[in-house]
Amino acid sequence: MFESAFEALALLFTIKGSLFLGLGVGIGLVFGAIPGLGGTTAIALLIPLTFGMEPYEAITLIGGVMGSVAFGGSISAILLNTPGIAPNAATCFDGFPLAQQGKAGMAIGAAATASSLGGLIGVAILVAVIPVAKQIVLLFGPPEFFALAILGLGAIALSTGGKFLRGLIAGGVGLALAFVGFDAVNGGDRFTGGYEYLLDGIRLVPTLTGIFAIAEMINLTIKGGTVATGDRKDLKISRVSDGVKAVFQNFPILLRGSAIGAFIGAIPGVGGTVASFLSYASTVQASKNPESFGKGNIQGVIAPESANNAKDGGALIPTLAFGIPGSAEMAIFLGVLILHGLEPGPMMLIEHEGVVFSLIIAVASAAIFASIIGLILARWLSLITLVDVHILAPTVVSVALVGVYALHNSMGDVIEAVVFGVIGFLMIRYDYPRITAVIALVLGDLAERSYHQSIMIGDGDHSIFYSRPISLGLIIVTIAIILSPSVRNYLRNRKKEV
Amino acid sequence: MNNKFLLTAAAASFALAGMAGSASAGFPEKDITFLIPFSPGGGMDSTSRQIAKTMAKYLPNKVNVVPKNVPGAGGRKGYGILAKSKPDGYTISVINMPGAIIPQLTGKKVNFDVTKFVWVGRMSTSPYLLGVSGKSSIKSLKDIKNLGRALKVPSTGFGSTAYTSVSVAKTVVGFPVKFVSGYKGSKQYIVGVVRGDGDAAMAPTQTFRKFLKSGDIRGIVTFEAKSSFKGVPTIAEAGYPELTGLGVERMVAATPGTPAAIAKILSAAITKAAADVDSQAWAKKTRRPFSHLTGSQTQAAVDRALGIFKKYPAALAK
CATH class of the missing domain: 3.40.190.10 (Periplasmic binding protein-like II)
Structure with missing residues (x-):
């Protein structure tokens, strides 16, 4: 095992190796930072280029992209309130208020540090569980997936702050949208209105680009001015090193975020958006002053960013155990491996140990490399908050729409992005939480699919959900999460009375 | 009125025959689009790309065969595009059998009829x-x-x-x-x-x-x-x-109505592409062997697959 790891490391430090890694990181940062583009698009576009490469070169290049996309996306989340990729959505909550207060440098510094440390912790968790990866993957079947999806949906209730009813409405709409399209269980077409486009359901990339990026740009355009409020002369770009320090001062939050990220990452079909959101929500809940979140609390940047990079390590667990992709990027990546004559599957770790370690090391180094570049550039990147939105918004919108089109060469995707842009703007305007709708949209499919499967496995008996220990445990956690705010309120009130 | 209609029809069919004749004589005169109704990276995609790359060598004129991914609705989007294309042989598509035929057999509304496709070969089967x-x-x-x-x-x-x-x-x-x-x-x-x-x-x-x-x-x-x-x-x-042979077959078809002469040219190029040294090396490396059939053999294989569903309609019930 160590031999392969050292070999992989040695390959990385050749000129060619560093070149491919650097290229991957550069592409990942740019594709991550531009809303509408993202890791999936970057890797899909790179596939034809990898045909002529050696396997480890292709892996280093793509590992570079995977390790850096999430941090790239946090930059736009912080500076423009627009997540570059969906998993950065939770970073907007506190990252953007920090940018408005002129503390963009600090937020980016914290995001960069949390990302790279989170990525490393994720990889460490992966390496630690490799010997038992198969057993872990086999522990989670449809009943556990269903319980997890419900846990995620339960966390929505938490995240609504004071807007409980609005949160539920947004979540309900997201859930309803998740059911549009081809019914994966029974094979029927649902709510498509006869449009072939809708057979594939509400596609995530155009929807998220619309609801986050385009909506925010409409909002900014109407407001006018620049992103950072206040007088230009007063605006200090606070020191990036403060952000780095903040991460080390909040180490438990980093650890928890990384653990959540690695765990959720290992569950196929859940993904980074839910991971970073759960990390954020749990940090708010554990905090002594939850009111400070959403107004520029640096912990609100550290929590989601650590989770969102740690998930890459977690996503490799099912991939290495059985060749099942843990994320959309990983699915395309597996295709690349096959083209190079490597077959992902239960023998992967035994037959292609070198490849596995090349990938792990590339992902880990990319996370560090991307953060260093980010830290160096943070000061200059922050200047974007001083650009007039009437220049900024049209640029972001056009690049985002080109990116949306590029993924499937589909005009339908562009229309979908615009429609959700308008919906997203209305949600901002009337104060409905957008992320609630998005989480429900992401989890709806998993919840429905695994519910039906569980019932089929259990021959129609619902006891399957509470007779399996992990599923039961997850249900108990969900109930605790939903009840905890009211319990806490009750205790607080009693204290006051006493 | 009737006479006029007949005349027009006759003229039209002459024109069509003439077009077909001239088209097959010089075929191909421009690049051919090879539709892949699936996402990049999978088995359908990689096999199609390998054949597209090598078949260009074996066409009578020097043109490119350009692979184009048009994923959506489990392949239905791409099949619809193939059905609606001009029947001139410049658009072909990989067809997943029996997956492609199942929607219409189970009464789904589709904008293509797989039984009308002009088969130009089978690349491989799983x-x-x-x-x-x-x-x-x-x-x-x-x-x-x-x-x-x-x-x-x-x-x-x-x-x-x-x-x-x-x-x-x-x-x-x-x-x-x-x-x-x-x-x-x-x-x-x-x-x-x-x-x-x-x-x-x-x-x-x-x-x-x-x-x-x-x-x-x-x-x-x-x-x-x-x-x-x-x-x-x-x-x-x-x-x-x-x-025997139950599984996925990766076939190639042209738009319904494509002239037989053109289908023959395409079928011959695919036959040679599957046997090509480069393709064989690729097949060995990726462990995706070709099991090639010509156009007419593919038609027979499609008929056989349909025959099973006709004989056992219960197999299509939920």
Whole structure:
């Protein structure tokens, strides 16, 4: 095992190796930072280029992209309130208020540090569980997936702050949208209105680009001015090193975020958006002053960013155990491996140990490399908050729409992005939480699919959900999460009375 | 009025005949689009790209064959584009059989008719294998028939190739099946069997190979003509020769109405592309062997697949 790891490391430090890694990181940062583009698009576009490469070169290049996309996306989340990729959505909550207060440098510094440390912790968790990866993957079947999806949906209730009813409405709409399209269980077409486009359901990339990026740009355009409020002369770009320090001062939050990220990452079909959101929500809940979140609390940047990079390590667990992709990027990546004559599957770790370690090391180094570049550039990147939105918004919108089109060469995707842009703007305007709708949209499919499967496995008996220990445990956690705010309120009130 | 109509029709058919004649004489005069109704990276995609790359060498004129991914609705989007294209041979598409034919057989509204496609070849096939968990007490097809209860089979959803193939097998062999449907793909439901979600799974031999090697899955019967796994009998040996070849076939078709002369040129180029040294090297490296058929042989294979569904309509029931 160590031999392969050292070999992989040695390959990385050749000129060619560093070149491919650097290229991957550069592409990942740019594709991550531009809303509408993202890791999936970057890797899909790179596939034809990898045909002529050696396997480890292709892996280093793509590992570079995977390790850096999430941090790239946090930059736009912080500076423009627009997540570059969906998993950065939770970073907007506190990252953007920090940018408005002129503390963009600090937020980016914290995001960069949390990302790279989170990525490393994720990889460490992966390496630690490799010997038992198969057993872990086999522990989670449809009943556990269903319980997890419900846990995620339960966390929505938490995240609504004071807007409980609005949160539920947004979540309900997201859930309803998740059911549009081809019914994966029974094979029927649902709510498509006869449009072939809708057979594939509400596609995530155009929807998220619309609801986050385009909506925010409409909002900014109407407001006018620049992103950072206040007088230009007063605006200090606070020191990036403060952000780095903040991460080390909040180490438990980093650890928890990384653990959540690695765990959720290992569950196929859940993904980074839910991971970073759960990390954020749990940090708010554990905090002594939850009111400070959403107004520029640096912990609100550290929590989601650590989770969102740690998930890459977690996503490799099912991939290495059985060749099942843990994320959309990983699915395309597996295709690349096959083209190079490597077959992902239960023998992967035994037959292609070198490849596995090349990938792990590339992902880990990319996370560090991307953060260093980010830290160096943070000061200059922050200047974007001083650009007039009437220049900024049209640029972001056009690049985002080109990116949306590029993924499937589909005009339908562009229309979908615009429609959700308008919906997203209305949600901002009337104060409905957008992320609630998005989480429900992401989890709806998993919840429905695994519910039906569980019932089929259990021959129609619902006891399957509470007779399996992990599923039961997850249900108990969900109930605790939903009840905890009211319990806490009750205790607080009693204290006051006493 | 009637005369005028006849005249116009005659003129039109002359014009068409003339066009077809001239088109096939100089075919191809421009680049050919090779539609891939699936996402990049999968088996359909990589096989199609390899053939597209090599078949250009064997066309009478020097043009490119440009692969174009048009994923959507499980291939239905791409098939619709092929059906609506000009029948001039400049648009061809990889067709997933029997997956492509199932929607129309099960009464779904589709904007293409697979039986009208002009077949120009088959690139490869992935015959299926029926496997159970390595820990299962089931050792043979006989054990399945004598199970005393329905065989629980994790699978993709109703209407998918895997689901339909299980239905065909259970109808022909005669054993009851209870599906656990809705898995995202073959790897996912194979792991489902390893985990104990159900008894058995049916997937391409290629997908199963590593699971058999690791011992997680035991092969019960393979639908290949000749078994590539030691100790796993073929379906013909098990007594059901008509099911030989059950699995995914990667065929190539041109738009309905494409002139026969042009289809012949395309078929010849695909034949040579599959036998090409470069293609063979690729097939060896990626373990995706070609099992090529010419245009007319492909037509016969399509008819045979349709014949099974006609003979056993129960295989299409939910």
